[in-house]
Amino acid sequence: MDDNVRKLFDKLKKRAIDMGAAAEYTLKQAGRKTGDTVEIAKLNMKIFDINSEIDLDFRKLGELVYAVHNGREADDNEIESLISGIEQKLNDIVLYKERIGILKGSVECPVCQSICGKDDKFCKKCGSEL
Template sequence: MAEDFFGNLSKTLKKTVDTVGKKTDEFVEIQKIRTRQHALEDQIEKNYQDIGQIIYNRYLNGEAFDENLAGICKDITDLEKEIADCREDVANKRGRIVCPACGASVPKDAAFCMRCGAAMPEKEEEPEDAEFVHVEPEEKAEETEAAAPEEEPEEEPEKEAEVPEEE
């Protein structure tokens, strides 16, 4: 009786191992097929993006498109400007500037971009001795000129007397 039990157990285990092995092989094959399917779908998405990029570049180069495509391309341009503004705002908050070539955040005192190597635009520095000059509005300027006798008023060229035209 013990032999029958172990014999049946052995047969059952063998069938189970064979079934599990077949299921595992089937699962692995299905996963390979799914992986291939996803890679193909990703390639299609990339191709769609490439088509869109080509059309957008043509739009930027001034080619005419139908109203729908031109509207989408204009939206992309507007969004890119908004993204650039956001990057610049973040860089400013961090005390940095944005590289005009690649868009990377660069220290304000950098001469070149650490990412792409492009020369950074030179800052226009204000002189430390700069004086504040207040410009008077036109109405008050006349009063100021009258109150400051030290300055010689500029001579205005003499106007020729107007001669009435004969009819």
């Protein structure tokens, strides 16, 4: 097996293990009773689902690129809608992660609305006092 292919396989394998661990962690979290913990677990599950959808989108995108490589005409609309779908999903993940940060006791910067650690004195993005 060529080195690059081996590296890619190693990376994909590690990612699959990470995703399995994330799902397991989410299930453990869901067993707890407090409202915030349950909401955090639900958000983590949503993020997990969205990541799976993104993987499928990337796969479709790869198939389209491969079809083009094989001399088929590119369907610009399909490629465009896959890419914008992926971007939308990535944005959703950012929002869910911010919400998780708030639930875990993070604070929002009054100036730029970044989510910062609850013990931070200054915003990590704009430097404003929190």
